Amino acid sequence: MLPRFAPLLAGLGLTGLAQAAATHYPLTVDNCGKPQTFTQAPQRTVTIGQAGTEMLYALGLGDKLAATSLWFNNVLPEYQMQNAKVPRLADNEPSFEAVVGKRPQLVTVQFEWMVGAQGVVGTREQFDELGIPTYLLPSDCEGKDNLVGADGTRLQAFQVDTIYKSVSQLAAIFDVQDRGTALNTELRSRLDSARAQLADKYLAATSALFWFSSADLHTDPYVAGRQGVADFMLRTLGVRNVVESSEEWPTVGWETLAKANPTWLIIARMDRRRYPADDYEKKLAFLRSDPVTRNMDAVKHDRIIILDADAMQAGIRLFSGLQTLAAAFASGKAAQ
The missing domain is CATH 3.40.50.1980 (Nitrogenase molybdenum iron protein domain)
Structure with a gap:
């Protein structure tokens, strides 16, 4: 079953959900121990990692993407038309120059081995020097040491709340909190549905x-x-x-x-x-x-x-x- 988040957000009309407060800029987000400050909602974003790309599509932010990279699968069918309008810098890791060449106001990163202390694309400090905020998905840094093992080592069990946190924080950065609330509601419902299928097993x-x-x-x-x-x-x-x-x-x-x-x-x-x-x-x-x-x-x-x-x-x-x-x-x- 494929998620249909875009129709969900369009069709819900956010009925029954509390109206989220608008973002007040400047907004500072503590991201993996590194504060990132935004003076306005980013208008140009480069994504390094499919998870962050499709998360932004699901939040209805496809028009804010200047480029994508690092894909494992083809994009979900519901985002094909939007994705076709967005340049792909690389199927795997892009170069630092290719990313900054798109003049992003935000770079979202799925894995710390892409942008981090030993990032193959670059370090967060390199982007900081150019005034470009970076947002690393919390799921890849919280409770994890990415300097041990090829893909990092978990210091504690992965928490699904880090995905909900990504959705909420990205929604706040782009001032679309209502969409973030709706998306997280749908994600939690899918998790509950999966568990329910095995309730008597x-x-x-x-x-x-x-x-x-x-x-x-x-x-x-x-x-x-x-x-x-x-x-x-x-x-x-x-x-x-x-x-x-x-x-x-x-x-x-x-x-x-x-x-x-x-x-x-x-x-x-x-x-x-x-x-x-x-x-x-x-x-x-x-x-x-x-x-x-x-x-x-x-x-x-x-x-x-x-x-x-x-x-x-x-x-x-x-x-x-x-x-x-x-x-x-x-x-x-x-x-x-």
């Missing part, structure tokens, strides 16, 4: 493994670690993650994973092609042919769920991803 003995990608199909895969975003999805639905590492996406050998023998395999579908294993059909072929993986119960019984890669990230797609997983766990049938 006993899943204490059910386990799962998220396989995001692999640098090479015959090397150790990148899988979801304990306490991260994907692990939150399993915990929310009462299912155990067989991976114990606190890294966000550690590499673990197939022999170890096969020994853990998860009930379900959840593999990422993406349109990105950085690695061969980004192609989910190649993942499936590997699982069914490799002498180690083909004997896993989930493979033998076709308990393999295909899920958009961005539904495994801290953005609005996570909530439809939860509903997809809940439907599969409830029925015992794989979703693709």
